[in-house]
Amino acid sequence: MTIASQAPGRLDRDLEIDPARWNKPDVYQLITSLVVPRPIAWVSTVSPNGCANLAPYSYFNLVADHPPHAMFSSIGEKDTLTNIRNTGEFVINVADQSLLEALDASGGDFDSEVDEFVEVGVTAVPSVRVRPPRVGQARAHLECTLAATYPVGNGTLVIGQVVHVHVDPSVWHDGRADSRLLDPVLRLSRCYGRLSDDVTAEEEPAPHVFQ
Numbered sequence: 001m002t003i004a005s006q007a008p009g010r011l012d013r014d015l016e017i018d019p020a021r022w023n024k025p026d027v028y029q030l031i032t033s034l035v036v037p038r039p040i041a042w043v044s045t046v047s048p049n050g051c052a053n054l055a056p057y058s059y060f061n062l063v064a065d066h067p068p069h070a071m072f073s074s075i076g077e078k079d080t081l082t083n084i085r086n087t088g089e090f091v092i093n094v095a096d097q098s099l100l101e102a103l104d105a106s107g108g109d110f111d112s113e114v115d116e117f118v119e120v121g122v123t124a125v126p127s128v129r130v131r132p133p134r135v136g137q138a139r140a141h142l143e144c145t146l147a148a149t150y151p152v153g154n155g156t157l158v159i160g161q162v163v164h165v166h167v168d169p170s171v172w173h174d175g176r177a178d179s180r181l182l183d184p185v186l187r188l189s190r191c192y193g194r195l196s197d198d199v200t201a202e203e204e205p206a207p208h209v210f211q
Protein backbone atom coordinates (compact mmCIF):
# COMPACT_ATOMS: atom_id res chain seq x y z
CA MET A 1 0.00 0.00 0.00
CA THR A 2 1.35 3.41 -0.92
CA ILE A 3 1.20 6.00 1.85
CA ALA A 4 0.33 9.45 0.53
CA SER A 5 2.90 12.15 1.20
CA GLN A 6 2.16 14.46 4.10
CA ALA A 7 4.73 17.05 3.03
CA PRO A 8 2.94 19.95 1.33
CA GLY A 9 4.19 20.83 -2.15
CA ARG A 10 4.34 24.50 -1.17
CA LEU A 11 4.04 26.37 2.12
CA ASP A 12 1.50 29.18 2.67
CA ARG A 13 2.54 29.53 6.31
CA ASP A 14 5.30 28.23 8.60
CA LEU A 15 5.69 24.50 8.78
CA GLU A 16 5.25 23.30 12.36
CA ILE A 17 5.19 19.53 12.66
CA ASP A 18 5.69 16.73 15.13
CA PRO A 19 7.76 14.24 13.09
CA ALA A 20 5.91 11.39 14.79
CA ARG A 21 2.82 12.47 12.82
CA TRP A 22 4.43 12.20 9.39
CA ASN A 23 5.29 9.06 7.47
CA LYS A 24 8.92 7.88 7.50
CA PRO A 25 9.94 8.88 3.93
CA ASP A 26 8.64 12.42 4.42
CA VAL A 27 10.49 12.84 7.71
CA TYR A 28 13.64 11.51 6.07
CA GLN A 29 13.31 13.99 3.18
CA LEU A 30 12.64 16.83 5.59
CA ILE A 31 15.51 16.35 8.01
CA THR A 32 18.07 15.46 5.35
CA SER A 33 17.10 18.66 3.51
CA LEU A 34 17.73 20.71 6.66
CA VAL A 35 21.01 19.22 7.88
CA VAL A 36 23.19 20.18 4.91
CA PRO A 37 25.84 19.80 3.73
CA ARG A 38 26.90 16.54 5.32
CA PRO A 39 30.42 15.13 4.99
CA ILE A 40 30.58 11.58 3.72
CA ALA A 41 32.48 8.76 5.39
CA TRP A 42 33.40 6.30 2.65
CA VAL A 43 33.75 3.33 4.96
CA SER A 44 35.81 0.26 4.13
CA THR A 45 35.57 -2.94 6.15
CA VAL A 46 36.31 -6.64 5.72
CA SER A 47 34.11 -9.60 6.48
CA PRO A 48 35.54 -12.25 8.85
CA ASN A 49 36.62 -14.30 5.83
CA GLY A 50 38.39 -11.35 4.24
CA CYS A 51 35.93 -9.96 1.67
CA ALA A 52 36.40 -6.19 1.28
CA ASN A 53 33.36 -3.93 1.60
CA LEU A 54 32.94 -0.25 0.78
CA ALA A 55 29.94 2.05 1.36
CA PRO A 56 29.14 5.76 1.83
CA TYR A 57 27.69 7.10 5.11
CA SER A 58 26.62 10.74 5.36
CA TYR A 59 25.36 10.53 8.94
CA PHE A 60 28.97 11.20 9.83
CA ASN A 61 31.07 13.49 11.98
CA LEU A 62 33.78 13.80 14.65
CA VAL A 63 33.10 13.04 18.31
CA ALA A 64 36.42 13.86 20.00
CA ASP A 65 39.89 15.00 18.98
CA HIS A 66 42.11 13.68 21.81
CA PRO A 67 42.36 10.88 21.14
CA PRO A 68 40.45 11.47 17.92
CA HIS A 69 37.16 9.64 17.51
CA ALA A 70 34.76 9.71 14.57
CA MET A 71 31.19 8.47 14.26
CA PHE A 72 28.72 7.41 11.63
CA SER A 73 25.28 5.91 11.84
CA SER A 74 23.97 2.84 10.09
CA ILE A 75 20.24 2.84 9.44
CA GLY A 76 19.47 -0.82 9.85
CA GLU A 77 21.89 -3.72 10.01
CA LYS A 78 24.09 -3.35 6.92
CA ASP A 79 27.22 -5.22 5.84
CA THR A 80 29.45 -2.41 7.05
CA LEU A 81 27.99 -2.60 10.56
CA THR A 82 28.06 -6.41 10.63
CA ASN A 83 31.71 -6.42 9.54
CA ILE A 84 32.65 -3.83 12.17
CA ARG A 85 30.85 -5.78 14.89
CA ASN A 86 32.75 -8.91 13.78
CA THR A 87 36.21 -7.43 13.26
CA GLY A 88 36.27 -4.22 15.33
CA GLU A 89 37.94 -2.22 12.54
CA PHE A 90 37.13 0.15 9.69
CA VAL A 91 38.64 2.87 7.53
CA ILE A 92 37.05 6.22 6.69
CA ASN A 93 38.25 7.14 3.21
CA VAL A 94 37.85 10.79 2.21
CA ALA A 95 36.45 10.87 -1.32
CA ASP A 96 37.21 13.85 -3.55
CA GLN A 97 35.18 14.87 -6.58
CA SER A 98 37.13 12.55 -8.92
CA LEU A 99 35.77 9.60 -6.89
CA LEU A 100 32.12 10.68 -6.91
CA GLU A 101 30.96 8.05 -9.39
CA ALA A 102 32.65 5.19 -7.51
CA LEU A 103 31.40 6.49 -4.16
CA ASP A 104 27.84 6.67 -5.45
CA ALA A 105 28.08 3.19 -6.99
CA SER A 106 29.30 1.74 -3.70
CA GLY A 107 25.96 2.73 -2.16
CA GLY A 108 24.32 0.00 -4.26
CA ASP A 109 22.94 -3.18 -2.78
CA PHE A 110 25.70 -5.77 -3.16
CA ASP A 111 25.84 -9.26 -1.73
CA SER A 112 27.97 -9.40 1.42
CA GLU A 113 30.54 -11.62 -0.30
CA VAL A 114 31.04 -9.28 -3.27
CA ASP A 115 34.31 -7.33 -3.19
CA GLU A 116 33.00 -3.77 -3.60
CA PHE A 117 36.46 -2.34 -4.36
CA VAL A 118 36.49 -4.50 -7.49
CA GLU A 119 32.82 -3.80 -8.19
CA VAL A 120 33.19 0.01 -8.23
CA GLY A 121 36.67 0.02 -9.77
CA VAL A 122 38.90 1.39 -7.02
CA THR A 123 42.23 0.03 -5.79
CA ALA A 124 42.48 -1.71 -2.42
CA VAL A 125 45.69 -0.62 -0.70
CA PRO A 126 46.80 -2.16 2.62
CA SER A 127 46.13 -0.02 5.68
CA VAL A 128 48.82 0.56 8.29
CA ARG A 129 47.06 -0.34 11.58
CA VAL A 130 43.87 -2.17 10.59
CA ARG A 131 42.90 -5.05 8.35
CA PRO A 132 40.34 -3.36 6.06
CA PRO A 133 42.09 -1.93 3.00
CA ARG A 134 41.93 1.74 2.15
CA VAL A 135 40.94 3.23 -1.21
CA GLY A 136 44.21 3.87 -3.05
CA GLN A 137 42.75 6.75 -5.07
CA ALA A 138 41.53 8.61 -1.94
CA ARG A 139 43.93 11.22 -0.65
CA ALA A 140 43.16 10.97 3.05
CA HIS A 141 42.19 8.09 5.32
CA LEU A 142 41.30 7.62 8.98
CA GLU A 143 42.00 4.10 10.19
CA CYS A 144 39.72 3.27 13.12
CA THR A 145 39.17 0.66 15.79
CA LEU A 146 35.68 0.24 17.18
CA ALA A 147 35.14 2.14 20.43
CA ALA A 148 31.39 1.73 20.89
CA THR A 149 28.06 1.14 19.20
CA TYR A 150 24.78 2.61 20.45
CA PRO A 151 21.28 1.93 19.17
CA VAL A 152 19.48 5.24 18.49
CA GLY A 153 16.04 5.21 16.88
CA ASN A 154 16.27 3.15 13.69
CA GLY A 155 20.03 3.72 13.58
CA THR A 156 23.15 2.36 15.20
CA LEU A 157 25.77 4.89 16.09
CA VAL A 158 29.25 3.54 15.42
CA ILE A 159 32.11 5.32 17.16
CA GLY A 160 35.66 4.56 16.14
CA GLN A 161 38.95 5.65 17.62
CA VAL A 162 41.22 6.98 14.89
CA VAL A 163 44.46 5.03 15.31
CA HIS A 164 46.19 6.08 12.10
CA VAL A 165 45.82 9.01 9.71
CA HIS A 166 47.13 9.16 6.16
CA VAL A 167 47.26 12.36 4.08
CA ASP A 168 48.61 12.61 0.55
CA PRO A 169 51.13 15.43 -0.02
CA SER A 170 48.98 16.79 -2.87
CA VAL A 171 46.34 18.06 -0.40
CA TRP A 172 48.80 19.40 2.19
CA HIS A 173 49.34 23.14 2.50
CA ASP A 174 50.81 25.29 5.24
CA GLY A 175 50.77 22.71 8.01
CA ARG A 176 47.37 21.15 7.40
CA ALA A 177 45.12 19.50 4.87
CA ASP A 178 43.70 22.25 2.68
CA SER A 179 39.94 21.92 2.21
CA ARG A 180 40.08 23.24 -1.35
CA LEU A 181 42.74 20.72 -2.35
CA LEU A 182 40.91 17.93 -0.52
CA ASP A 183 37.74 18.91 -2.44
CA PRO A 184 35.53 16.40 -0.57
CA VAL A 185 32.24 15.08 -1.91
CA LEU A 186 29.39 16.44 0.23
CA ARG A 187 25.84 15.20 0.64
CA LEU A 188 23.08 17.70 0.03
CA SER A 189 19.38 17.01 0.27
CA ARG A 190 18.88 14.89 -2.84
CA CYS A 191 22.21 15.32 -4.52
CA TYR A 192 25.93 15.81 -4.07
CA GLY A 193 27.84 19.05 -3.65
CA ARG A 194 31.28 20.48 -3.18
CA LEU A 195 32.83 23.30 -1.19
CA SER A 196 32.30 26.71 -2.77
CA ASP A 197 34.87 29.40 -3.37
CA ASP A 198 33.84 30.91 -0.04
CA VAL A 199 36.15 28.40 1.57
CA THR A 200 38.99 30.80 0.69
CA ALA A 201 37.96 32.59 3.89
CA GLU A 202 39.98 29.79 5.51
CA GLU A 203 43.09 31.66 4.38
CA GLU A 204 42.18 34.46 6.84
CA PRO A 205 41.73 32.59 10.13
CA ALA A 206 39.64 34.26 12.83
CA PRO A 207 42.09 36.09 15.15
CA HIS A 208 41.09 34.08 18.22
CA VAL A 209 42.40 30.91 16.60
CA PHE A 210 46.03 31.96 17.01
CA GLN A 211 45.90 34.19 20.09
Ligand SMILES: Cc1cc2nc3c(=O)[nH]c(=O)nc-3n(C[C@H](O)[C@H](O)[C@H](O)COP(=O)(O)O)c2cc1C
Pocket residue numbers: 040053054055056057058059060072073074075076078079080081103104106107108109110187
Ligand atom coordinates in the same frame (compact mmCIF):
# COMPACT_ATOMS: atom_id res chain seq x y z
C1 LIG B 1 25.84 9.50 -0.37
C2 LIG B 1 25.23 8.39 0.43
C3 LIG B 1 25.19 8.50 1.80
C4 LIG B 1 24.63 7.48 2.58
N1 LIG B 1 24.61 7.61 3.93
C5 LIG B 1 24.11 6.60 4.70
C6 LIG B 1 24.10 6.70 6.12
O1 LIG B 1 24.56 7.69 6.71
N2 LIG B 1 23.59 5.66 6.83
C7 LIG B 1 23.11 4.52 6.22
O2 LIG B 1 22.67 3.61 6.90
N3 LIG B 1 23.12 4.42 4.87
C8 LIG B 1 23.61 5.41 4.10
N4 LIG B 1 23.62 5.29 2.75
C9 LIG B 1 23.18 4.04 2.14
C10 LIG B 1 24.27 2.96 2.21
O3 LIG B 1 25.48 3.44 1.64
C11 LIG B 1 23.78 1.73 1.44
O4 LIG B 1 22.68 1.17 2.14
C12 LIG B 1 24.85 0.71 1.22
O5 LIG B 1 24.36 -0.30 0.35
C13 LIG B 1 25.31 0.04 2.49
O6 LIG B 1 26.32 -0.88 2.14
P1 LIG B 1 26.79 -2.03 3.08
O7 LIG B 1 25.62 -2.99 3.24
O8 LIG B 1 27.92 -2.64 2.31
O9 LIG B 1 27.20 -1.44 4.37
C14 LIG B 1 24.13 6.31 1.96
C15 LIG B 1 24.18 6.20 0.56
C16 LIG B 1 24.71 7.23 -0.19
C17 LIG B 1 24.76 7.08 -1.69
